[in-house]
Amino acid sequence: xxxxxxxxxxxxxxxxxxxxxxxxxxxxxxxxxxxxxxxxxxxxxxxxxxxxxxxxxxxxxxxxxxxxxxxxxxxxxxxxxxxxxxxxxxxxxxxxxxxxxxxxxxxxxxxxxxxxxxxxxxxxxxxxxxxxxxxxxxxxxxxxxxxxxxxxxxxxxxxxxxxxxxxxxxxxxxxxxxxxxxxxxxxxxxxxxxxxxxxxxxxxxxxxxxxxxxxxxxxxxxxxxxxxxxxxxxxxxxxxxxxxxxxxxxxxxxxxxxxxxxxxxxxxxxxxxxxxxxxxxxxxxxxxxxxxxxxxxxxxxxxxxxxxxxxxxxxxxxxxxxxxxxxxxxxxxxxxxxxxxxxxxxxxxxxxxxxxxxxxxxxxxxxxxxxxxxxxxxxxxxxxxxxxxxxxxxxxxxxxxxxxxxxxxxxxxxxxxxxxxxxxxxxxxxxxxxxxxxxxxxxxxxxxxxxxxxxxxxxxxxxxxxxxxxxxxxxxxxxxxxxxxxxxxxxxxxxxxxxxxxxxxxxxxxxxxxxxxxxxxxxxxxxxxxxxxxxxxxxxxxxxxxxxxxxxxxxxxx
Amino acid sequence: xxxxxxxxxxxxxxxxxxxxxxxxxxxxxxxxxxxxxxxxxxxxxxxxxxxxxxxxxxxxxxxxxxxxxxxxxxxxxxxxxxxxxxxxxxxxxxxxxxxxxxxxxxxxxxxxxxxxxxxxxxxxxxxxxxxxxxxxxxxxxxxxxxxxxxxxxxxxxxxxxxxxxxxxxxxxxxxxxxxxxxxxxxxxxxxxxxxxxxxxxxxxxxxxxxxxxxxxxxxxxxxxxxxxxxxxxxxxxxxxxxxxxxxxxxxxxxxxxxxxxxxxxxxxxxxxxxxxxxxxxxxxxxxxxxxxxxxxxxxxxxxxxxxxxxxxxxxxxxxxxxxxxxxxxxxxxxxxxxxxxxxxxxxxxxxxxxxxxxxx
Numbered sequence: 046x047x048x049x050x051x052x053x054x055x056x057x058x059x060x061x062x063x064x065x066x067x068x069x070x071x072x073x074x075x076x077x078x079x080x081x082x083x084x085x086x087x088x089x090x091x092x093x094x095x096x097x098x099x100x101x102x103x104x105x106x107x108x109x110x111x112x113x114x115x116x117x118x119x120x121x122x123x124x125x126x127x128x129x130x131x132x133x134x135x136x137x138x139x140x141x142x143x144x145x146x147x148x149x150x151x152x153x154x155x156x157x158x159x160x161x162x163x164x165x166x167x168x169x170x171x172x173x174x175x176x177x178x179x180x181x182x183x184x185x186x187x188x189x190x191x192x193x194x195x196x197x198x199x200x201x202x203x204x205x206x207x208x209x210x211x212x213x214x215x216x217x218x219x220x221x222x223x224x225x226x227x228x229x230x231x232x233x234x235x236x237x238x239x240x241x242x243x244x245x246x247x248x249x250x251x252x253x254x255x256x257x258x259x260x261x262x263x264x265x266x267x268x269x270x271x272x273x274x275x276x277x278x279x280x281x282x283x284x285x286x287x288x289x290x291x292x293x294x295x296x297x298x299x300x301x302x303x304x305x306x307x308x309x310x311x312x313x314x315x316x317x318x319x320x321x322x323x324x325x326x327x328x329x330x331x332x333x334x335x336x337x338x339x340x341x342x343x344x345x346x347x348x349x350x351x352x353x354x355x356x357x358x359x360x361x362x363x364x365x366x367x368x369x370x371x372x373x374x375x376x377x378x379x380x381x382x383x384x385x386x387x388x389x390x391x392x393x394x395x396x397x398x399x400x401x402x403x404x405x406x407x408x409x410x411x412x413x414x415x416x417x418x419x420x421x422x423x424x425x426x427x428x429x430x431x432x433x434x435x436x437x438x439x440x441x442x443x444x445x446x447x448x449x450x451x452x453x454x455x456x457x458x459x460x461x462x463x464x465x466x467x468x469x470x471x472x473x474x475x476x477x478x479x480x481x482x483x484x485x486x487x488x489x490x491x492x493x494x495x496x497x498x499x500x501x502x503x504x505x506x507x508x509x510x511x512x513x514x515x516x517x518x519x520x521x522x523x524x525x526x527x528x529x530x531x532x533x534x535x536x537x538x539x540x541x542x543x544x545x546x547x548x549x550x551x552x553x554x555x556x557x558x559x560x561x562x563x564x565x566x567x568x569x570x571x572x573x574x575x576x577x578x579x580x581x582x583x584x585x586x587x588x589x590x591x592x593x594x595x596x597x598x599x600x601x602x603x
Numbered sequence: 604x605x606x607x608x609x610x611x612x613x614x615x616x617x618x619x620x621x622x623x624x625x626x627x628x629x630x631x632x633x634x635x636x637x638x639x640x641x642x643x644x645x646x647x648x649x650x651x652x653x654x655x656x657x658x659x660x661x662x663x664x665x666x667x668x669x670x671x672x673x674x675x676x677x678x679x680x681x682x683x684x685x686x687x688x689x690x691x692x693x694x695x696x697x698x699x700x701x702x703x704x705x706x707x708x709x710x711x712x713x714x715x716x717x718x719x720x721x722x723x724x725x726x727x728x729x730x731x732x733x734x735x736x737x738x739x740x741x742x743x744x745x746x747x748x749x750x751x752x753x754x755x756x757x758x759x760x761x762x763x764x765x766x767x768x769x770x771x772x773x774x775x776x777x778x779x780x781x782x783x784x785x786x787x788x789x790x791x792x793x794x795x796x797x798x799x800x801x802x803x804x805x806x807x808x809x810x811x812x813x814x815x816x817x818x819x820x821x822x823x824x825x826x827x828x829x830x831x832x833x834x835x836x837x838x839x840x841x842x843x844x845x846x847x848x849x850x851x852x853x854x855x856x857x858x859x860x861x862x863x864x865x866x867x868x869x870x871x872x873x874x875x876x877x878x879x880x881x882x883x884x885x886x887x888x889x890x891x892x893x894x895x896x897x898x899x900x901x902x903x904x905x906x907x908x909x910x911x912x913x914x915x916x917x918x919x920x921x922x923x924x925x926x927x928x929x930x931x932x933x934x935x936x937x938x939x940x941x942x943x944x945x946x947x948x949x950x951x952x953x954x955x956x957x958x959x960x961x962x963x
Binding site: 492494495497498499500501502503504505508512513516517 | 653654655677678679680681683684685687688689691692693694695704705708709749752753756
């Protein structure tokens, strides 16, 4: 190992220490402070777990997680199987639509479904008009609505993992079962599904942890008794009420601990059992079956159902964005561009901030991610595995915990938070794994002998990197770049704690407009604008990366 | 002074010793092969010569210049050409760009580059394919690109890391001779790594057989086949029957010993090593399948003659293969002519004392 590599490792560790480890340790330390004194102790935790309200919150969150996992699994397993195994028309379109929520901001779905499924939303009004119901039905306000909205958002994680599992499974395992006499359902439940548990679990753990991360959906639906929402309310609105502030911090730490430990548990379990086959002549397509017409019809209806629900999000937001005063009517009646005029001309700062902050965060991400990927894949520098580990953990870390820890760490001690640079820095820390994973996996696919051949030919390390490694990595790196940008662009959990007047981004603007209550149209227009921008970026990825499916993969666990 | 001198080379990965203090000299213009099973350290040795691995101890001297002891010389400054196992032809560059990559780094004049590229393309038989991308070439053609790229800069040393292992059998045999001729014609000192004994025997002037990080024998193909240094070499190069036993008498005037084995109390064997009295030593009486002579009926007055039962018999076209059980030991026999005896029948084996050697 050369000295250069060691210096590089030290530098990267210093960055991680300052922007990740330091703020997070401040957060944990703060949770052990006894309010009003300079002493430390477990008091806050004791209070938290003695208070029936917070205990109930914790229970609610666990219940929501369980229901969410159950729902996504029931819908996700057949969906993944259909997408991976059935030969059918429109496979690409359906796959893209079903996976779309992964790249849409979570709040976009919430707004769209409130407009469509709300008490006096389109569906209720339509049903009352034709006289099927007398009174509006409560479709979404409650636990059931929460499960529905979160499930649609998280479904791609289950489908992605499992369909990759179904495709990559060594066909000879199933053929052997077939020869032994196990057919149909039996083979699926005894061979196929168990073999895919590792890929299922990788997605399932992210689904299960989502209620410990998502504070905004419950808040908008008026269901605040969940851990992250309580953290947000306590810290944002009651920062001066010392007791509530500390309860909020403890709630944040508890959520983070749950997330990290479950994530590690799942990772450990997946690592432990990796099933690989030995047969070589497998097709990249995997096993594909020709379903009977009846089954095929069922599959189409099922896929279309999910696809329509996903499509509702951009359609409803679009309708709302181009109209005003859309209330008590199933469809808008007054069409206008006023919303966009307000966003783009009256307060262009939001759009500008969004691009500026995400762009700077992206530059940080590349400057950090490329060397880090090189270090982790190509060198034997001590501490590089730990670096990889810490960065991967950020995938499971709730955004709210990053936001609160930045607030605590960079407000008084190191007054970084007084400058707008804190916004891109926080985005960088939060979305770090997205770029690194892509750079990392493309580096892994780059055969080292290609670089060695260049060195033997007389090229130095730097020249080798620019004329051999970088051109070959470019595809993966570009996909990572766009994916990082999309994720940074819609980030709200960290930003909501750090923004000051003039630093608002589009997601914050959406939240504030909803919060004020009256400007729903502007919020919807902003969300629509974000979807359009995301969509354009996705098209770019699919151009580079070959297919929307691959594009969406970048966001998932792979 | 040898052209490449490997001196006391030691390399370990974490706690696994890959190369255990080996010394090896390669003469100018010689083709030396490092032969051994996977994990024996042959590729690591080659990569140390290239500078792609840094050994913990020892030195490598190429053409009089130390590569390690007077500061580490990086691979880019060693003046070597290398052919990688998976070719490592850069997929984003055309054939011609792949080949002239190193010449451009040397900042050669454009006409000179053109001339050299044309020469080497003709040499490896790739004329007309200059503007293809590697993905548009067959495995054998990619192999030729890799070879051309390694040769174009007239390297002092050519290193080849199992260059034929990814090709199919027919092509592999063709290319063996082609590479041998090419390298000999250009007179480049080269080190060739393979685990295929037939390939090593065809291609090299000398073979270094490696096992567990050590060079266990160094010599020409003939020397190694006929006088293997130990059981490992005998077993790795070709096939050998081993009959465990103990030396009971050393004949001083002849190069022979009597060995007490399961077969007989006095099995007469040839010995390669003349120096010492071996009486009492545990050895293996060893004979190659093709050196065992067989008789349907016992000839009279012959030493080293044993009766056995045929367990398996296989017809392989140009010869017959037998597994014959003598007492509790299975002996492999290969005869170039037809024999009427079948499985289950008796046969007499003559272990010719001239061909039956003892190995430690």
